[in-house]
Amino acid sequence: KVVWLKPPVDCDGLRSQPQDIMMYASCLLLGVTAALGKSEHLRGTAAEAAQDAPMVASEWSAVYRGTSYAQAEVTFDFNMSAQRFRIFSNRSGSSGHPLYPQAPWFVFDYFFMDTGGSRTFNLTHYPGRPEGICYPNEFDWAASVEIYGFGWLREAQLKGNMTVAGETCTHWTRQKPSQYTWSACIGANGIPRFFSIHADAAEVGSSMAKQYSMEMTIQSFKLGSESNQDLAPSQACMAWPTAKCDSNEVKEEKMYRMTNYVLPTPADQNCNDRNAAILMTCNNPSYLGKYVAIYDVSMSTAYAQYAMCNWVKNTGDYSCIGNMPNERGVGRLFNPGHTLHQRSPGLCSDSDISRARGKWFSTPEQGLCQESQQVGAGCTWKVKSIRKVNVSCMLNGFASRCASLNTTGNKMMELEQAGEAFDLALSNCPSEGM
Secondary structure: OOOOOOOOOOOHHHOOOHHHHHHHHHHHHHHHHHHHOOOOOOOOOHHHHHHHOOOOOOEEEEEEEEEEOEEEEEEEEEEHHHOEEEEEEEOOOOOOOOOOOOOOOOEEEEEEEOOOOOEOEEEEEEOOOOOOEEEEEOEOHHHHHHHHOOHHHHHOEEEEEEEEOOEEEEEEEEEEOOOEEEEEEEOOOOOEEEEEEEEOHHHHOHHHHOOOOEEEEEEEEEEOOOOOOOOOOOHHHHOOOOOOOOOOOEEEEEEEEEEOOOOOOOOOEEEEOHHHHHHHHHHOHHHOOOEEEEEEEEEEOOOEEOOEEEEEOOOOEEEEEOOOOOOOOOEEEEOHHHOOOOOOOOOOOOOHHHHHHOEEEEEOHHHEOOOOOOOOOOOOEEEEEEEEEEHHHHHHHHHHHHHHOOOOOOHHHHHHHHHHHHHHHHHOOOEOOO
């Protein structure tokens, strides 16, 4: 049995005889195209797709190895008969973090299900947290199938045969410039022996491009649905969104944002506290950008779930995932790169442990106070002042201090001392013009 999507038209009468299979496939694709109408994700005629494009088996599970942000083992459970599939990426081995080189890296759970709405793609992070963090994406079902469910094969180009893991397969590719590039080698049983998905930063944002990309080679597989009958959203996504903190205090916070473009406010952007900024500077210098923006912010402590925000060139705007639509509350997350092997202290905790890990913030534009407003009077955060410093100047005065972290066993003391050096380095740098 091979299908793309459950069609909104009745095609069963066309499959009574084996010779009718091409008409049946054409009907399926025609029904999907008719139902989705204007969707840019399904184009071309059904007859062309049925005649020329490859199909993947509708129900299978496979284990792959390759690159998914880092070296990873991926379990792909595909059950299109049930209108759902999952890509579970275990990025094990060395984390690459200087402070925690032997800790396992993130586990990412990409779960796709036809909900009848816009949130058909749920991304769950397990950064050392058994409960995970859910980030729903605004993907309709057609987009989820096209991008991750091999729907892109409908308009793919045949490149010839390949041998992957000892089996001959047909190699297909497709590119949507500045969006996605795909490649797959489909075996005779309809299971991809190899596949790659490369998301363009212009489509998903620079920090999400690696997370949404992967290149995988098959290790083992099973045909049929018996191994993936229980495909369901993660516990974190079943409980999404995280309840807000029960607090109405106003807190002053100095937020740091490493970026190439500094704006008057970090609306729909992500910022760090000082400890998280230090850990990013020492662990991930490639993410720093050209400038450090230092925002003095007043905010409500009725924290909401953290949202991952990115500038998306193709839309000309910032895009955030993880929070509720029209969320006004400041989101907070304890530095994921510093919580490996440790249970989360909770969204609302301000313990020494949480402070040592550092915090990330998401500051929704919906909650930004206007100049005449006070925090709590219909808004949740306000920028009081901003300073812009060149990253290279900051590094000249601070980078040598990174080697002193994780050397004494007293993380609080190390970060406090590093923080003093960080502040000094920034104060010695001239302010850049806005």
